[in-house]
Amino acid sequence: MLEKRNFPVKELHLFGSERSAGRKVPTKWGDIAIEDFSVDKAAKLDVVFVSVSGDFSKQYCDAMAKDGAVVIDNSSAFRYEPDVCLCVPEINAETARKSKRRVIANPNCTTAIGLMALYPLHQKYGLKKVIMSTYQAASGAGAEGMAELFNGVKEVVNGPEGTVAKNEVFAHPLPFNLIPHIDVFQENLYTKEEMKVTWECQKIMDLPTLPVSCTAVRIPTLRAHAESITIETERPVDLAGARAALAAAPGVLLKDEPAAKRYPMPLTASTAYNVEVGRVRNSVVFGDHGLDFFVCGDQLLRGAALNAVLVAEAISQPSGTPFSPKL
Amino acid sequence: MLEKRNFPVKELHLFGSERSAGRKVPTKWGDIAIEDFSVDKAAKLDVVFVSVSGDFSKQYCDAMAKDGAVVIDNSSAFRYEPDVCLCVPEINAETARKSKRRVIANPNCTTAIGLMALYPLHQKYGLKKVIMSTYQAASGAGAEGMAELFNGVKEVVNGPEGTVAKNEVFAHPLPFNLIPHIDVFQENLYTKEEMKVTWECQKIMDLPTLPVSCTAVRIPTLRAHAESITIETERPVDLAGARAALAAAPGVLLKDEPAAKRYPMPLTASTAYNVEVGRVRNSVVFGDHGLDFFVCGDQLLRGAALNAVLVAEAISQPSGTPFSPKL
Numbered sequence: 001m002l003e004k005r006n007f008p009v010k011e012l013h014l015f016g017s018e019r020s021a022g023r024k025v026p027t028k029w030g031d032i033a034i035e036d037f038s039v040d041k042a043a044k045l046d047v048v049f050v051s052v053s054g055d056f057s058k059q060y061c062d063a064m065a066k067d068g069a070v071v072i073d074n075s076s077a078f079r080y081e082p083d084v085c086l087c088v089p090e091i092n093a094e095t096a097r098k099s100k101r102r103v104i105a106n107p108n109c110t111t112a113i114g115l116m117a118l119y120p121l122h123q124k125y126g127l128k129k130v131i132m133s134t135y136q137a138a139s140g141a142g143a144e145g146m147a148e149l150f151n152g153v154k155e156v157v158n159g160p161e162g163t164v165a166k167n168e169v170f171a172h173p174l175p176f177n178l179i180p181h182i183d184v185f186q187e188n189l190y191t192k193e194e195m196k197v198t199w200e201c202q203k204i205m206d207l208p209t210l211p212v213s214c215t216a217v218r219i220p221t222l223r224a225h226a227e228s229i230t231i232e233t234e235r236p237v238d239l240a241g242a243r244a245a246l247a248a249a250p251g252v253l254l255k256d257e258p259a260a261k262r263y264p265m266p267l268t269a270s271t272a273y274n275v276e277v278g279r280v281r282n283s284v285v286f287g288d289h290g291l292d293f294f295v296c297g298d299q300l301l302r303g304a305a306l307n308a309v310l311v312a313e314a315i316s317q318p319s320g321t322p323f324s325p326k327l
Numbered sequence: 328m329l330e331k332r333n334f335p336v337k338e339l340h341l342f343g344s345e346r347s348a349g350r351k352v353p354t355k356w357g358d359i360a361i362e363d364f365s366v367d368k369a370a371k372l373d374v375v376f377v378s379v380s381g382d383f384s385k386q387y388c389d390a391m392a393k394d395g396a397v398v399i400d401n402s403s404a405f406r407y408e409p410d411v412c413l414c415v416p417e418i419n420a421e422t423a424r425k426s427k428r429r430v431i432a433n434p435n436c437t438t439a440i441g442l443m444a445l446y447p448l449h450q451k452y453g454l455k456k457v458i459m460s461t462y463q464a465a466s467g468a469g470a471e472g473m474a475e476l477f478n479g480v481k482e483v484v485n486g487p488e489g490t491v492a493k494n495e496v497f498a499h500p501l502p503f504n505l506i507p508h509i510d511v512f513q514e515n516l517y518t519k520e521e522m523k524v525t526w527e528c529q530k531i532m533d534l535p536t537l538p539v540s541c542t543a544v545r546i547p548t549l550r551a552h553a554e555s556i557t558i559e560t561e562r563p564v565d566l567a568g569a570r571a572a573l574a575a576a577p578g579v580l581l582k583d584e585p586a587a588k589r590y591p592m593p594l595t596a597s598t599a600y601n602v603e604v605g606r607v608r609n610s611v612v613f614g615d616h617g618l619d620f621f622v623c624g625d626q627l628l629r630g631a632a633l634n635a636v637l638v639a640e641a642i643s644q645p646s647g648t649p650f651s652p653k654l
Contacts, residue, residue, distance in 0.1 A: 129612050133460035133555035135505055135546065150484065157481040164594070176549050177594040178462055180606050180621045185585040189566075189608035190619075198611055213611035215555040215619055219462065219546050222503050228460035228542040228555075239516075258512040267491070267504040279507050281516035284525055284540035285456050292517075292542055294507045 001305040003028050007312065015042060043067045047312050050074060051304075065102035070315060072104050072308050079105040079200065086203050088112050088307060089314035090250045091119045093323040096315050104311055109303025110134055110193065110216065111200040114227050116275040116302065117295050119205060120249035121242060126234030127205075128289075130212040132197060135219045135226035136182060137266065138174060139299045145169045146222055153220065170218065179218040191216055224266035225303060226296040232286045239282060242291060246277050250324040251302065256280050264296035273327035275302050328632040330355050334639065342369060370394045374639050377401060378631075392429035397642060399431050399635050406432040406527065413530050415439050415634060416641035417577045418446045420650040423642050431638055436630025437461055437520065437543065438527040441554050443602040443629065444622050446532060447576035448569060453561030454532075455616075457539040459524060462546045462553035463509060464593065465501060466626045472496045473549055480547065497545065506545040518543055551593035552630060553623040559613045566609060569618060573604050577651040578629065583607050591623035600654035602629055 002009060014025055014034045021036040035041065042048050043064045050057055050064075050073045057077035065071045078084040085096040086105045096104050107115075114132060121127065138149040152165030152175040165173040172179050183192035190198075190213075197214035201207070247254040255262050256278035264276035275297035283290035297303065306327075314323040329336060341352055341361045348363040362368065369375050370391045377384055377391075377400045384404035392398045405411040412423040413432045423431050434442075441459060448454065465476040479492030480502040492500040499506050510519035517525075517540075524541035528534070574581040582589050583605035591603035602624035610617035624630065633654075641650040 131458050131557050131612055133542075135462070135544065153480055154484040157477065157484060171588045172592060172594060176547065177592055178546065178548060178553055179592060180553075180555075180590050181585070181588065188611075189585065189606070190611070211612040213557065213619055215460075215557075215606065215621060217462065217553075217555065217621075219505065219548075220503065221505060221547070226505055226507075226544075228507075228544065230458050230540065230542075230557075258508070258516065261498045261508065263507050265499060265504055265506060267499060279516070279542065284515075284517070285458055285538040292540055294542060294544075 001301075001309045005309050005313065007309060011045075013041065013045060039063050043069055045069050047072065049308055049312075061103045062101075068102070070102050070104065070312070072106060072311050074106045074304060074308060076105075076108065076196065078103050079107065080203070086200060087311045087314075088115050088119075088204055089310045089323045090325075091115060091204055092206070093311075093314035093317070094319065096311060097319050104315070106304065106308045106311065107200050107204060108193070108196040109140060109299045110136065110214070110225055110227065111197050111204070112307050113225050113275050113297035113299070113302050114197065114229060114295060115201060115204060116249065116251045116297065117229070117246060117277045117293060118201065118231070120245045120252070121231065121233070121237075121291070122205060122207070124241065124245045125237050127207065127210055127231055128234050129232040130201065130210065131230040132212070132214045133228045134214065134216045135221070135228075136216060137221040137223050137225055137299050138218070139223040140182065140218070140225065141169050149174050149220055149222065174218060174220050176220060178220070180215065182216045182218055190214070221266045222270070223299050224269040224296050225299045226264060226266060226269075226294065228292070228294055230283055230285065230290065230292050232283075232290045236288045237282065237291055238288075239280065242280055246280065251275060251327060252277050254278070264294050266296060269296040270298055271301070272298055273301055273306055328628075328636045332636050332640065334636060338372075340368065340372060366390050370396050372396050374399065376635055376639075388430045389428075395429070397429050397431065397639070399433060399638050401433045401631060401635060403432075403435065403523065405430050406434065407530070413527060414638045414641075415442050415446075415531050416637045416650045417652075418442060418531055419533070420638075420641035420644070421646065423638060424646050431642070433631065433635045433638065434527050434531060435520070435523040436467060436626045437463065437541070437552055437554065438524050438531070439634050440552050440602050440624035440626070440629050441524065441556060441622060442528060442531060443576065443578045443624065444556070444573060444604045444620065445528065445558070447572045447579070448558065448560070448618070449532060449534070451568065451572045452564050454534065454537055454558055455561050456559040457528065457537065458557040459539070459541045460555045461541065461543045462548070462555075463543060464548040464550050464552055464626050465545070466550040467509065467545070467552065468496050476501050476547055476549065501545060501547050503547060505547070507542065509543045509545055517541070548593045549597070550626050551596040551623050552626045553591060553593060553596075553621065555619070555621055557610055557612065557617065557619050559617045563615045564609065564618055565615075566607065569607055573607070578602060578654060579604050581605070591621050593623055596623035597625055598628070599625055600628055600633055
């Protein structure tokens with residue numbers, strides 16, 4: 001992503017475990033050998049991207065940030081700490097720029113994708129309620145999840161009738177199935193994945209009391225998450241105005257021509273930088289004070305690596321500059 | 328389905344096109360030869376099940392019903408006519424029994440599946456708003472749809488990387504994809520499939536002004552539809568009470584033990600007569616006046632053949648009898 005975004009890299013260090021150390025990775029800045037991770041070395045850099053685990057992040061992020069490195073952490077370790085900016089840079093880059101604590105959290109993928117549409121609609125009409133049902137790809141469970149789905153499907157279609165795939169990564173076999181269970185169940189019977197959407201939408205948009213409810217469902221797709229979203233708004237929504245707000249929003253591709261069969265889908269949203277938004281219509285339930293719409297975004301890009309690199313771009317811009325990157 | 332339900336068949340006639348006429352079908356009532364369709368012959372029977380097309384139904388159903396046959400029609404031709412009962416027999420069998428017009432409409436599959444959970448909750452708490460997002464199987468587009476998905480998936484997993492399956496039945500390739508477009512788009516930008524859920528929930532529960540909004544999405548599963556449903560209720564909902572109402576409802580299997588990873592899924596709901604209901608929780612958005620829950624039911628059974636045969640069972644029971652079949 002740093003290569004593709006032409007990030008102004010002066011010096012690139014790649015840290016890994018002892019096991020990976022020494023292996024060379026070809027980059028446009030030369031072949032770089034992976035180094036055994038060292039807090040002290042990392043702390044001397046300008047920007048550190050961390051994508052290991054919550055435990056690793058808790059142990060090392062603040063130590064790396066103490067000498068001035070900005071640490072952009074992809075885990076959920078710091079997301080809900082009040083002095084940590086949870087950042088979708090098109091929305092709250094300024095909070096990241098002004099944050100004293102130099103650890104910045106990259107949000108949950110489902111949240112980041114949905115917010116690309118929710119925030120411009122909030123700015124124009126004011127969000128009152130958000131109800132979301134998700135269609136999440138196997139990549140949310142990592143490369144192992146994608147492999148389990150792909151190989152499982154292969155086993156089913158090539159095997160005798162009635163073959164059921166094995167599962168280790170997912171709670172149940174995913175081929176030709178869906179699983180309404182992502183991450184662990186909470187006391188309120190929502191999953192942690194679902195509550196992440198609630199908590200992170202509230203924090204990133206700075207709307208701490210906004211009611212957001214999510215049902216998170218894993219489906220047999222590979223790497224783009226889709227979301228069916230219903231909103232109630234403070235002010236009346238005219239459809240043309242909503243479309244215009246979405247079309248103008250950074251990070252959004254308005255794809256909403258039903259007659260031409262153009263709407264968001266994993267087939268087209270996978271590998272795309274922009275989040276596709278479509279099926280926009282005034283809600284049967286909330287009338288002109290609400291919308292139903294559908295989004296689809298690449299889980300590995302806006303949901304992870306792209307957002308992290310955009311955070312790094314945004315914080316290197318001067319305070320007060322709205323962040324509207326070319327994608 | 329007539330065989331499996333031990334329907335009291337005295338005489339079975341199978342009608343088809345000229346092309347099928349003569350072919351013998353093994354049944355537990357003997358090998359029955361398909362007859363070339365004749366309105367007059369069909370009209371002399373007690374019950375006629377029709378599953379051809381809306382146009383066929385419009386042309387022949389009333390003619391078959393005029394001599395006293397009850398015609399149970401699986402098409403959408405008559406669903407919205409005020410003097411036709413649109414029937415989920417556990418809900419409105421009495422309307423079907425009392426209907427003067429002897430054409431009874433079998434509902435849209437998505438609606439019938441969702442209503443199994445919605446109606447008992449309505450009886451206990453009163454529905455105020457219904458918001459639904461669907462996860463619909465390929466079988467909704469018939470055997471051709473199932474074949475296109477299965478063969479398409481086979482092509483993709485066995486082909487070179489980047490293989491995209493062909494599509495004829497669906498608007499786009501369905502393997503590893505989803506399509507937020509089922510049936511044709513209406514003027515209000517909902518699809519007809521989505522509006523069927525609105526219109527049919529209102530008609531079957533006799534709640535003509537109930538706001539119901541649906542987003543209907545085709546996903547790569549084979550024959551069970553799932554639905555993520557949010558409701559707002561007139562009266563406060565206690566979770567134990569809601570669970571008890573669902574557990575007691577005919578046609579429902581309450582499958583709601585998150586800790587044991589038991590919740591509705593196509594893998595378990597396919598070929599089952601009962602609709603699975605789970606993930607029941609008080610809604611973050613509507614608090615104690617609402618629920619989020621998830622349902623999954625076999626599209627070919629409750630969504631079609633089973634419901635049709637249950638209608639026939641229900642109307643042969645005396646008026647005033649609640650219909651609570653053993654499934």
